[in-house]
Amino acid sequence: MKTTRLLLTLHNLSSPSKTAYLYQVNSIQSRCFLHTSMPLMDKNTTCVEEHPHTRAVVQAINQHQQPSDYMLNHEIYTEKELHDVQITHKKFESWHDRVAYAAVRTLRLVFDVFTGYMHVSTPSERNSTKAIQHTHKMMTEQQWLRRFIFLESIAGVPGMVGGMSRHMKSLRTMRRDYGWIHTLLSEAENERMHLLTFLELRQPGWLFRGFVLLGQGAFFNAFFLTYLISPRVCHRFVGFLEEEAVITYTRCIEDIDAGRLLAWSNLPAPQIAKTYWRLPENSTMRDVLLAVRADEANHREVNHTLADVGPNAPNPFVVQTKRQTDRSTAERH
Numbered sequence: 048m049k050t051t052r053l054l055l056t057l058h059n060l061s062s063p064s065k066t067a068y069l070y071q072v073n074s075i076q077s078r079c080f081l082h083t084s085m086p087l088m089d090k091n092t093t094c095v096e097e098h099p100h101t102r103a104v105v106q107a108i109n110q111h112q113q114p115s116d117y118m119l120n121h122e123i124y125t126e127k128e129l130h131d132v133q134i135t136h137k138k139f140e141s142w143h144d145r146v147a148y149a150a151v152r153t154l155r156l157v158f159d160v161f162t163g164y165m166h167v168s169t170p171s172e173r174n175s176t177k178a179i180q181h182t183h184k185m186m187t188e189q190q191w192l193r194r195f196i197f198l199e200s201i202a203g204v205p206g207m208v209g210g211m212s213r214h215m216k217s218l219r220t221m222r223r224d225y226g227w228i229h230t231l232l233s234e235a236e237n238e239r240m241h242l243l244t245f246l247e248l249r250q251p252g253w254l255f256r257g258f259v260l261l262g263q264g265a266f267f268n269a270f271f272l273t274y275l276i277s278p279r280v281c282h283r284f285v286g287f288l289e290e291e292a293v294i295t296y297t298r299c300i301e302d303i304d305a306g307r308l309l310a311w312s313n314l315p316a317p318q319i320a321k322t323y324w325r326l327p328e329n330s331t332m333r334d335v336l337l338a339v340r341a342d343e344a345n346h347r348e349v350n351h352t353l354a355d356v357g358p359n360a361p362n363p364f365v366v367q368t369k370r371q372t373d374r375s376t377a378e379r380h
């Protein structure tokens with residue numbers, strides 16, 4: 048459908064515009080390959096065949112396009128960083144923090160019921176597969192995936208809402224944003240990449256998609272309205288939400304290590320994940336989960352810090368974003 052629309056538009060353009068248009072389409076497409084595994088427009092479509100001069104331009108662009116070119120920065124972790132992630136909890140400092148934490152716990156309870164989440168609570172229980180099977184407190188690979196997909200479809204909302212709200216504020220107040228927008232948008236993009244990675248392993252049915260639609264509608268509006276009133280509470284809320292995400296992914300990694308998720312013990316990592324986090328070719332699902340968990344820990348620190356400094360302070364993570372850019376540039380050359 049999208050391809051047809053693009054082709055129709057293309058035929059209505061004059062020759063020089065076609066070249067520029069194809070340039071743009073292929074630039075988008077190269078990224079869409081990485082983001083969705085589905086090209087918007089095939090390189091060998093008849094349209095390109097009909098115009099050899101445009102095909103030459105497209106080929107030249109594709110040769111120079113790096114598969115790791117992303118418009119938004121994101122963290123690439125060392126082995127040590129991946130394994131150093133800890134479960135942490137920020138102490139309450141005001142009633143805002145208590146409100147934010149209560150909201151997270153309530154949301155988590157609803158979410159746990161919806162996804163059929165269960166876990167063993169004590170270390171001794173965790174070491175006993177017999178005890179786990181007896182109490183039925185064991186998540187299967189499919190249950191984990193269902194949980195991850197729903198979680199990530201919601202987790203991509205706050206960064207986009209925060210970035211959008213600050214962008215709009217900058218426009219209407221005619222003031223600078225001091226570096227928050229890019230950090231928040233790259234967080235939203237990062238969460239969307241988590242979602243697309245898990246979608247390589249499971250395609251949800253229409254009922255699940257219906258719940259995602261409802262969840263997004265409710266959460267987007269609630270978060271947006273709250274962000275207009277108190278950005279500080281919203282970032283604290285996301286900080287606590289990310290604490291829970293780190294706990295969830297840590298438990299899943301523990302399950303793999305304990306041999307409770309046999310189908311994932313040697314499952315190769317999806318290509319989209321290997322490209323995005325620049326993982327080695329022989330990476331497994333466990334490596335992907337380690338990278339996702341490190342991202343969540345990163346979001347946790349970023350959002351707690353943004354809540355601490357308040358919405359009028361400059362973004363303290365601008366330096367970190369610059370470090371990511373420098374690292375990406377160094378790896379490319």
Ligand SMILES: [Fe+2]
Pocket residue numbers: 199202237238241292339343
């Ligand atoms: Fe995530």
Ligand SMILES: [Fe+2]
Pocket residue numbers: 202238289292342343346
């Ligand atoms: Fe996150």
